[in-house]
Amino acid sequence: MTSAPDKASRFAPDGSISQPPTRGEVVADRAFRALAFTSGALVVLLLAYILWKIGLQAAPAMERYGLGFLTGAVWDPGRSEFGVLAEIWGTLYSSILALALAGFFGVSVAIFLTQDFLDARLSRVFRTVIEMLAAIPSVVYGLWGIYVVIPALRPVAAWLHDVFGWFPLFSTSLSGPGMAPAVIVLAIMVLPTVAAISQDAFSLIPYRIKEAAYGLGTTRWEAIMKVMLPTASSGIFASLVLGFGRALGETMALAMLIGNSNQISLSLFSPANTLASLLASQFPEAGGVEVQALMFAAVVLLLISLAVNICGTVIMAFSSKQKVS
């Protein structure tokens, strides 16, 4: 040993290449940890900041209109009269109808893909097709809805209105945009979410459970209906709740297809409006008081969708924990 042993090499035996971290490395490590910590905290801060920013802009309207905003159904910037009851109704009605459709198709697709109806390669192709449904942008669905779905629906709607016009669902005829085309397109957009999460729920079921069912002499469908579906039910429920969350926030396709008309109707063929498409259609041209009212509407949408998404995330965490134990 010729040089004086410095702090770093004191612990290392002669000829060893290992050494404790230098000061620079320790500083780099600290900085890195701090940065990682900040990035993690960023998401929490982001949500808080979003709530605060939108809430702040909405505060004047909240003070001015109060709860009456939620129970009024008039949106008239000219008279500064604003209420979103029709939009809340439209949002929930379209989402629930779309979810009923998407739930039926999504769960069917999940069964189709996980219960050995297809061989492995074909099922991978089909899964990709369903996932691609989620990749098509919302505006493209809107355009497709205007030029394919609405013309295709028109004769069907006219016939249903003629024959079953007494039934509230068909009480008006379809004159262009309306609830029915919006719901169909919305269902297509939600389907991949429902199908993907339900597939996970099905594939988490241990194979021996299916074997046990078959061993008792069930047919394939008895096994699916009486064993697999009940076992996967909490995961399927989570998929429906999360799909519902997606449906609530869908904007562009609905703004193009639902007709943006402020009315509350049970009819599938009358135009309606949703909170998200109200924002999309009114915001770009709004000014002054209307912007504040729109911010209030955004708060309403934010709270509804946060509540639904939180429920879905909790149910999903709960159901996957249940499977592991």
Add this chain to the structure above:
Amino acid sequence: MAVARDIPLPHADEVPAIPDLRHSFSDRRSLRNTVLTVLLWAVSLLAAVPLISVLAMLVIRGGGRLGLELFTELPPAGFEPGGGFGNAVVGTLVMVAIASLFSVPFGILGGVFLGVVAPESRLADATRFIAKVLTGFPSILAGVFVYAWLVLAMGTYSAIAGGAALAVLMLPTVMLTAEQSVRMVPQRMKDAAHGMGCTDAQMVWKVVLPTALPGILTGIMLAVAGAAGNSAPLLFTALFSNYWIGSFTEPTASLAILIYNFSGMPFPNQIELAWAASLVLVLIVLVFNIASRLVGSSKV
């Protein structure tokens, strides 16, 4: 062997009734089974019809206009023939790039925080939960938020505001996929790095990130594909512009908004352009989607 032969065979009338194991299609249970199987095939194939219809329409109605002038010319006004949407293609790419610039570094760092630095901490639980909730965040609200935050402060619609709105939507996706792929790195590799005297930062930089790279890239590609097709947050952050992008602080065109604006116009030329723009947009989105699959499938 001899013993077995010694056992007397039972007489025919003593044989217990053997259950009928033959499979009969007319049996109520197997009939139900067949009917349900046929129905399931029909329903599942029906679910694939929209994709085929959308793609077919894009090719039929948008494919005819596909050509170089779409990318070099500006959107036409009213009754003008021809034209293109070059500025919208550029604007979309610029805003997605701005969004990636913000969301990718913080997303990866956040994923490393969730997966390696402090996976069990209370902050990590909160972050993970909120990130999951934010993946279902209505995209229009990201636009409202950025309007309240940046557009009002800057006094103008801009590419930066549009990029920020997209970044809000990309961040949770990038972060959660980064966390997942970082967690896939075997613990013994991390232990080996620590055993050689690496600090956490060196372990992450030299072992964890290179190993997890394919998974992280998959997440980024998916987030980019989603952001490129997203239009709702751009409506009142980037707005639209009929001209080429000159600076990051002026209203900027995007493909998605162009489609939205043109779809409602009464001019056949604009509607044709909307279809062509949809085709281009879907191609961009699909390229990123397929790239994410290719990168992801080359995982170790």
